[in-house]
Amino acid sequence: DAGITQSPRYKITETGRQVTLMCHQTWSHSYMFWYRQDLGHGLRLIYYSAAADITDKGEVSDGYVVSRSKTENFPLTLESATRSQTSVYFCASSENSGAPYEQYFGPGTRLTVT
Amino acid sequence: DQQVKQNSPSLSVQEGRISILNCDYTNSMFDYFLWYKKYPAEGPTFLISISSIKDKNEDGRFTVFLNKSAKHLSLHIVPSQPGDSAVYFCAATTGNQFYFGTGTSLTVIP
Numbered sequence: 001d002a003g004i005t006q007s008p009r010y011k012i013t014e015t016g017r018q019v020t021l022m023c024h025q026t027w028s029h030s031y032m033f034w035y036r037q038d039l040g041h042g043l044r045l046i047y048y049s050a051a052a053d054i055t056d057k058g059e060v061s062d063g064y065v066v067s068r069s070k071t072e073n074f075p076l077t078l079e080s081a082t083r084s085q086t087s088v089y090f091c092a093s094s095e096n097s098g099a100p101y102e103q104y105f106g107p108g109t110r111l112t113v114t
Numbered sequence: 115d116q117q118v119k120q121n122s123p124s125l126s127v128q129e130g131r132i133s134i135l136n137c138d139y140t141n142s143m144f145d146y147f148l149w150y151k152k153y154p155a156e157g158p159t160f161l162i163s164i165s166s167i168k169d170k171n172e173d174g175r176f177t178v179f180l181n182k183s184a185k186h187l188s189l190h191i192v193p194s195q196p197g198d199s200a201v202y203f204c205a206a207t208t209g210n211q212f213y214f215g216t217g218t219s220l221t222v223i224p
Contacts, residue, residue: 035214043158044214058212090157092157100148101146103212105158108157
């Protein structure tokens with residue numbers, strides 16, 4: 001099906017483990033984004049990518065790594081998970097960087113770090 | 115420090131009446147503002163946006179107003195419908211960096 005998908009939808013991991021969250025979009029959108037949603041903070045940008053092999057940091061990038069070898073995929077890796085990274089993670093894409101800046105969001109991944 | 119603020123965590127409105135959701139921001143460099151709607155267990159969906167050079171944008175039942183001098187924007191929903199019950203996020207951007215508010219949970223009472 002066309003759209004933007006995230007996997008897994010739910011993940012429980014232990015402190016110190018590496019975990020990768022997957023994001024896949026079928027629109028060939030240039031831009032892709034990762035956000036985390038926490039109570040009291042709304043959504044905060046972790047990383048974004050303007051194209052394959054081009055990534056840049058967002059507001060809360062510490063502890064996260066991204067890659068984008070293919071336009072359609074934008075995985076997010078927590079190299080050594082911490083409890084503070086327990087959150088709901090959303091991936092999004094947009095066709096370009098201009099107005100109206102509409103982003104299409106995936107359904108989210110709920111990550112719990114124990 | 116939160117650059118985009120939604121100071122009302124929740125709002126209840128009767129069906130058919132107007133819903134007004136408010137948002138304040140601190141960064142005068144923001145050049146575009148957006149509103150997203152989010153249902154539980156789903157990702158946000160785009161509603162409407164406005165450029166910083168405009169003061170109003172309308173799309174059907176949804177109108178966004180921007181007051182740059184007050185660094186304030188609002189979303190008006192008229193008439194409100196039960197299906198509008200959701201969490202609404204305002205967001206602002208300088209280009210590639212996006213900043214979201216904490217959201218306002220709207221309940222439309224039938």
